[in-house]
Amino acid sequence: MDNYHRQQRVNTFLVPLLAVISGLVVAAVLIIFTDNSPFAAFEELFKAGFGCSSLNRCAFFTTLERATPLMLTGLSAVVAFRSGMFSIGQEGQFALGALTAAWLGFALDLPPVVHAIVIMLAAMVIGGIYGWIPGVLKVKLNINEVITTIVMNEIAVLVLVYMVNFPLRADRGTTAYSPVIDETAKLMIFMPGSKWGMGFVIAIAAVLAVYFYLWRSAPGYEQRMAGQSSLFALFGGIRNDRAAIRGMFISGALAGLAGAIEVIGVHYRINQDFAPGLGFTGLSVAILGQVHPFGVFLVAILFAGVGLGAQLGLQINLGIPRELGGTVIALMILFVAAEKFYTDGISGLRERWAHFRGQKTAVELAMEERE
Amino acid sequence: MRRDIVKAVLRRTPCGNLMANAVELRNITKYFPSSNVLANNDVTLSITEGEVHALVGENGAGKTTLMNIFYGLHRPDSGEILVNGQPVEIHHPDDAIKLGIGMVHQHFKLVPSFTIAENIMLGIEPNQYGMLKKKDEAEMVRQLANDFGLPVDPYARIRDLPVGMQQRVEILKALQREAKILILDEPTAVLTPQEVKELLAVVRNLAQRGRTIIFITHKLVEVKDVADRLSVMRDGKMIGTRTVAETSIPDMARMMVGRSVLLELDKKPATPGEVVFAADNITVTDASGLPAVRHISFSVREGEILGIAGVSGNGQTELVEAISGMRPVEGGTILFQGKDITRRTVGERRKQGMAHIPEDRIKIGLNLETNLDENLVVNRYKLPEFNRLGFMILSAMKRFAAFAVKQFSIAAAQPGEMIATLSGGNMQKVVLARELSGEPKFVIANQPTRGLDVGSIEFVHRSLVDVRDRQAAVLLISVELDEILSLSDRVLVMYRGTVAGEVDPTTVTKEEIGLLMGGSSLPGTATSAGSVQAVPKPQKEVVA
Ligand SMILES: Nc1ncnc2c1ncn2[C@@H]1O[C@H](COP(=O)(O)OP(=O)(O)OP(=O)(O)O)[C@@H](O)[C@H]1O
Ligand SMILES: [Mg+2]
Numbered sequence: 001m002d003n004y005h006r007q008q009r010v011n012t013f014l015v016p017l018l019a020v021i022s023g024l025v026v027a028a029v030l031i032i033f034t035d036n037s038p039f040a041a042f043e044e045l046f047k048a049g050f051g052c053s054s055l056n057r058c059a060f061f062t063t064l065e066r067a068t069p070l071m072l073t074g075l076s077a078v079v080a081f082r083s084g085m086f087s088i089g090q091e092g093q094f095a096l097g098a099l100t101a102a103w104l105g106f107a108l109d110l111p112p113v114v115h116a117i118v119i120m121l122a123a124m125v126i127g128g129i130y131g132w133i134p135g136v137l138k139v140k141l142n143i144n145e146v147i148t149t150i151v152m153n154e155i156a157v158l159v160l161v162y163m164v165n166f167p168l169r170a171d172r173g174t175t176a177y178s179p180v181i182d183e184t185a186k187l188m189i190f191m192p193g194s195k196w197g198m199g200f201v202i203a204i205a206a207v208l209a210v211y212f213y214l215w216r217s218a219p220g221y222e223q224r225m226a227g228q229s230s231l232f233a234l235f236g237g238i239r240n241d242r243a244a245i246r247g248m249f250i251s252g253a254l255a256g257l258a259g260a261i262e263v264i265g266v267h268y269r270i271n272q273d274f275a276p277g278l279g280f281t282g283l284s285v286a287i288l289g290q291v292h293p294f295g296v297f298l299v300a301i302l303f304a305g306v307g308l309g310a311q312l313g314l315q316i317n318l319g320i321p322r323e324l325g326g327t328v329i330a331l332m333i334l335f336v337a338a339e340k341f342y343t344d345g346i347s348g349l350r351e352r353w354a355h356f357r358g359q360k361t362a363v364e365l366a367m368e369e370r371e
Numbered sequence: 372m373r374r375d376i377v378k379a380v381l382r383r384t385p386c387g388n389l390m391a392n393a394v395e396l397r398n399i400t401k402y403f404p405s406s407n408v409l410a411n412n413d414v415t416l417s418i419t420e421g422e423v424h425a426l427v428g429e430n431g432a433g434k435t436t437l438m439n440i441f442y443g444l445h446r447p448d449s450g451e452i453l454v455n456g457q458p459v460e461i462h463h464p465d466d467a468i469k470l471g472i473g474m475v476h477q478h479f480k481l482v483p484s485f486t487i488a489e490n491i492m493l494g495i496e497p498n499q500y501g502m503l504k505k506k507d508e509a510e511m512v513r514q515l516a517n518d519f520g521l522p523v524d525p526y527a528r529i530r531d532l533p534v535g536m537q538q539r540v541e542i543l544k545a546l547q548r549e550a551k552i553l554i555l556d557e558p559t560a561v562l563t564p565q566e567v568k569e570l571l572a573v574v575r576n577l578a579q580r581g582r583t584i585i586f587i588t589h590k591l592v593e594v595k596d597v598a599d600r601l602s603v604m605r606d607g608k609m610i611g612t613r614t615v616a617e618t619s620i621p622d623m624a625r626m627m628v629g630r631s632v633l634l635e636l637d638k639k640p641a642t643p644g645e646v647v648f649a650a651d652n653i654t655v656t657d658a659s660g661l662p663a664v665r666h667i668s669f670s671v672r673e674g675e676i677l678g679i680a681g682v683s684g685n686g687q688t689e690l691v692e693a694i695s696g697m698r699p700v701e702g703g704t705i706l707f708q709g710k711d712i713t714r715r716t717v718g719e720r721r722k723q724g725m726a727h728i729p730e731d732r733i734k735i736g737l738n739l740e741t742n743l744d745e746n747l748v749v750n751r752y753k754l755p756e757f758n759r760l761g762f763m764i765l766s767a768m769k770r771f772a773a774f775a776v777k778q779f780s781i782a783a784a785q786p787g788e789m790i791a792t793l794s795g796g797n798m799q800k801v802v803l804a805r806e807l808s809g810e811p812k813f814v815i816a817n818q819p820t821r822g823l824d825v826g827s828i829e830f831v832h833r834s835l836v837d838v839r840d841r842q843a844a845v846l847l848i849s850v851e852l853d854e855i856l857s858l859s860d861r862v863l864v865m866y867r868g869t870v871a872g873e874v875d876p877t878t879v880t881k882e883e884i885g886l887l888m889g890g891s892s893l894p895g896t897a898t899s900a901g902s903v904q905a906v907p908k909p910q911k912e913v914v915a
Contacts, residue, residue: 218752218761225749228740234697235727235735236749237718 016288016295016336020302023332027324034320044317045325049309059308061196065266066304069094069275071203072258073282074289074296075210076131076251081291082214083247084227084240085135089149090255091279092156093130097123097259099160102270103168105181105263115184120202120260127256128249130156135248139241145248153279161272170269178269187265199265204297206254211293213250223247255279284333303329391455393420393552393583394441399450401436408792410436411447412607418552420455423574423584425594425615428604428627429824431794434587435477437604438554442474443467454552473545474554477587479537481529481544488512488525491544515547519580521573533684535566542573552583559588560822563682563850564885571597589824591620603627628826636829638836641860643672647844648694648813653703655686655693663689665868666703671813671844676835678859678876679848682888686868687848688730691817694846695727696720707813721750724812728802728819730848732795736802739791744768746790747775747805775804780830796827803834814838817848832858852881866890 028038052058073090080087100123110118134148163178170179189197214220226233226243233240262275285303289295310325394417401411410433418424426434439445441452443461452459454470461467467474481490488509497507509525516523521539529537538558545553555574559567574597578584586598594601594615601618603610603626610626624632649670657663663686671677681687692698694705696717705713712720721727729735737746748757748768757767772786779800784793790801799819806814816835820828835858839845849855855862856876864871864887871887 212762216762216765218758218763221745221752221763224741225738225745229734229738231735232738232749234717235695235729237716237721238749239716239718 012290016290016299019288019332019335019338022335023328026331027328030324030327031320034318036318036320041314041318041320044313045306045309046313047309048311048313048317049305049307055191056193058191058193059312060305061191061194063301063305063308064200065194065196066308067300068199068203068265069258069262069278070281070285070300070303071296072206072254072261073279074285074300075206075282075293076254076258076279077283077286078289078291078293078296079210079214079223079247079254080131080251081286082227083223083244084230085138085145085244085248085251087131087134087145087149087248087251088280088283089131089134089145089152089252090258090282091277092149092153093127093252093255094259094262094279094282095153095156095160095274096130097127097256098263098270098274099163099259100126100256101185101260101263102178102181103163105185105268106179108185109182110184112184115182116187116198116264119185119264120257123256123260124253125256127259128253130256131248131250131252132245135245138248139244157276160270160274164270164272164274175271177271180269181264185264186268187261189265195266197265199261202257202261206257207293207297210254214293219243219246255282258282281329284329288333288336391420392417392453393455394418394585395453395456396437396441397451397453399437399440399447399452401433401440401445401447409607411440411450414450414604414607414609416602416609416612418583418585419600420583421578421581422599423578423586423597425598425601426585426587426604427589427591427594427601427623428610429606429794429826430589430796430822432604432627432824433607434604435556438474438556438585438587441467442472442554468548468550471549471551472554473548473550473552475538475541475545475556475558477556477560479541481537481540483530484528486526486528487523487532487540487543490529490540491515491525491547493544495548512543512547515543519543519546519573520576533566534561535563535569538562538566538570539573550582552585553577554585554587556587557589557822558586559590559593561683564852565682567593589822589828591623591825594623595620605629624825627824632825632829636832636836636857638858639840641675641839642842643675643860644842645673646670647673647708648846649706650694651704651706653690653693653705654701655689655698656701657689662701663868664693667865667868667870668703669863669870671846673812673844674839674842675860676839676845676847676858678855678862679846679865680852680855680862680884680888681850681865681871683850685865687817687865689868690865691727691730691815691848695725695815718753722753724810726750726806726811726814728806728814728816730817730821732798732802737790737798739789741790742786743776743781743784743788743790743801744772744786746801747772750805751809775801775808778808779804779834796823799823799827799831803831807834807838810841811838811843813844813846815846815848818850819847820849820851820854828854852884856881856884864888 024042028042031038031041048059049063050060052060073094076090076093077087101119104119104122108115108118130152134145134152137143137148138145165176168178169176171177187198189195214224222233222238223243223246225236225238226240230240233243258278262278263270281303285296285299289299306328307325310328311322314320314324315322396414396416399411399414400409402409414433414437416437426438428434436445440447441461443463443466446462452461459470461470482493485493491512492508497504497511512523512525521543523536523539523543529540532540542553558570562570571593574584574586588594598615600612600614601623602612603623605627621631650668652666652668653664654662654666655664667690669677679687689698693700696715700713704711707720707723707725712723733739745768748771752758752763757764769786775781776784776786781793781797781800781804784797790798793801814835819831819835823831835845835847847855847858856879859876862874862876862879862884864874864884866888867890871890874884874887
């Protein structure tokens with residue numbers, strides 16, 4: 001029995017790992033088509049994404065900087081999925097969080113730290129409300145949350161475009177930018193050369209908070225039960241409707257926070273194409289991360305590193321298009337979807353390996369236990 | 372080497388002139404790594420041509436697994452299969468069908484939106500130039516149905532049919548594929564007593580026509596009624612095969628469970644106290660908005676079991692959902708301990724001492740995606756024992772799980788165990804452990820023994836009588852007449868959403884209650900009206 005549970009646990013790690021490796025193998029084939037050696041390419045990619053030559057020129061710090069918003073949007077997806085809501089509204093909530101931060105960043109006059117905290121809280125409330133709306137629509141009117149969140153993503157992005165082009169526009173240049181935020185609103189940065197800083201610490205705190213919320217708190221328990229089996233939850237006395245709405249609010253707040261940190265920690269102002277796709281990537285992070293906060297933590301760093309490595313290492317040094325990074329990530333997700341293929345394969349291999357080594361297989365152990 | 376020769380010799384030996392073995396399963400072993408269960412452990416089973424062979428055993432004994440292997444749905448880890456004396460390889464149900472094996476599963480596999488004919492002819496439709504010939508299809512089905520004396524309307528849609536009829540379609544489907552050996556996996560579990568009677572007649576008839584039938588059931592009376600021989604499995608092993616005529620029901624039960632089983636429940640007379648629960652003139656609609664419960668009134672006192680008998684589908688499900696708070700009532704009031712709870716949520720009702728054993732433990736009563744500990748606290752996670760400032764106390768949950776495993780002897784389980792790996796009987800024990808611990812004042816038990824083996828049924832019945840003796844009020848809803856009559860202190864019969872009458876379980880005959888269940892009134896009773904007992908007037912509710 002213990003042996004079996006251990007194997008199960010190993011599978012949770014092995015599956016994403018194998019998916020990552022399979023993704024890299026297929027990518028290697030693609031690299032061969034560009035007349036490059038896949039080994040050299042991966043070395044470049046790794047150096048540019050995860051390497052660290054000196055503290056001032058450390059690519060890995062940039063990777064951590066870029067992993068920060070992915071962690072938060074990934075957590076946002078985890079909380080929604082775990083409460084049974086297939087929300088894909090992270091993109092819109094992220095945009096509104098960023099917009100809130102860009103505006104309050106120059107509009108408020110507050111002392112340092114306080115200013116940043118107020119901005120982040122405001123962005124969380126705005127993002128939360130933007131997640132709460134599809135939650136309520138689902139619970140009260142049974143409107144599919146997938147559709148409402150897609151539509152609301154569009155709306156949020158258009159609001160951002162409008163705000164940047166008109167009310168918040170700072171100059172008359174060809175591209176519209178919002179004003180640069182005040183120094184008081186900016187988050188602390190650890191090392192010059194990248195924007196890796198306080199935002200990353202907040203993201204880690206969020207990883208732990210989401211873990212404790214979902215697996216240790218009573219409201220989190222309600223949410224997971226409602227997500228896994230709404231009939232069971234209803235029967236047991238859990239308010240499914242409240243759990244779903246709460247999940248959507250928290251999910252929205254996390255995505256809104258991601259948007260705010262991207263503004264006050266990295267860019268300090270927004271333009272109309274502000275950070276597109278970070279919300280959607282969060283979905284992929286959540287899925288490859290096994291819809292678990294700790295998985296999200298690792299996968300966000302992996303994705304950010306692969307993206308950065310593809311951009312700097314492959315495109316600049318080797319002339320391989322940086323889209324390859326995106327392709328690798330897409331392949332990994334595809335391979336995770338084929339999870340069953342691995343779990344079956346893994347247990348088959350285990351049996352064969354045990355046989356080869358003359359050890360007892362699980363079947364034989366089980367039979368002996370019965371005797 | 373030598374074994375191979377022996378096998379070859381055996382193969383050539385004619386199978387004896389006495390009776391041919393239609394099926395031989397030899398030394399079948401099957402291990403499920405995903406649940407770490409050895410479902411079949413060196414199982415050998417011989418089935419004679421033209422017999423009805425009952426396969427019985429406790430929940431999780433491995434009956435379905437063995438038959439799934441025979442039907443090509445699972446590959447055994449070892450063992451061999453012989454059909455008509457020939458060793459065969461069955462990798463896929465198609466192979467099984469070619470060998471003349473048909474299977475009707477525990478859970479039907481029909482397409483609800485298709486007609487009977489479309490379902491029966493699925494994949495073997497008559498066609499011309501690639502075009503389906505619907506008329507021929509219906510005609511062929513009608514022909515087949517008449518041949519076997521199982522009339523059906525080929526154009527009826529599956530979703531509109533009662534379960535008994537759906538099952539008939541499953542059987543016809545197998546017969547259309549020229550099944551000579553028919554496996555029926557718990558065919559009677561979901562049928563009404565009348566449908567069971569019809570099915571058993573069909574089974575006997577098929578056997579007379581030379582079909583071989585493997586009949587899985589938990590009901591030993593049915594074994595007595597229909598089978599020639601029976602084989603008993605326990606814990607993955609084959610215990611033995613007996614001739615039914617020479618084996619008594621208590622003997623069968625002993626073989627199944629490995630100890631003697633109390634088939635007759637002994638219970639003390641009830642000592643009813645105050646009214647705990649009362650429904651006053653309630654009306655409930657079903658999912659499609661049609662009235663399913665119409666102006667029903669009844670009450671349950673502490674220390675008594677009120678049984679509700681009736682053919683399934685007469686509003687029992689909706690009634691239970693309304694009482695437990697899962698479905699709103701359209702009219703009337705529900706009183707619990709004198710308070711109006713008509714509009715209270717499930718959680719509030721549970722907090723006041725209501726417990727509910729639902730009819731479907733898989734979909735409603737349990738969350739199969741999580742473990743024992745989390746399943747056991749869904750009705751009590753807000754109590755201070757399990758909850759400190761909004762955080763769950765995992766150690767307390769674990770302790771409670773260990774307690775439940777011990778108290779309710781949930782076999783093969785430990786705290787942290789995933790629910791999905793448990794057998795049906797043990798799953799039901801988890802539900803009982805959750806609902807009956809913590810001194811409930813009112814217990815709703817809806818079909819509490821559906822699909823359970825004799826040992827588990829005994830346990831469930833004992834538990835319900837025990838809570839009654841602790842002066843809780845129990846509402847038992849069951850389509851099993853024997854269960855209702857042996858457990859209940861009073862019995863109401865439900866028919867088409869109303870109470871057709873009340874009977875005394877100690878004096879009523881099965882015929883009398885059967886009449887009420889079928890909608891006719893008892894000779895001699897003037898009315899079949901609903902209200903049986905005066906219901907106290909609702910006090911104005913004071914929200915605590
Ligand atoms: N596909 C499967 N994967 C893992 N375990 C399984 C699978 N099917 C069955 N089992 C396990 O094998 C054991 C035997 O199950 P099986 O369904 O054969 O029992 P059964 O005798 O038909 O019981 P019941 O009377 O409840 O239908 C059980 O412990 C069950 O949990
Ligand atoms: Mg079974």
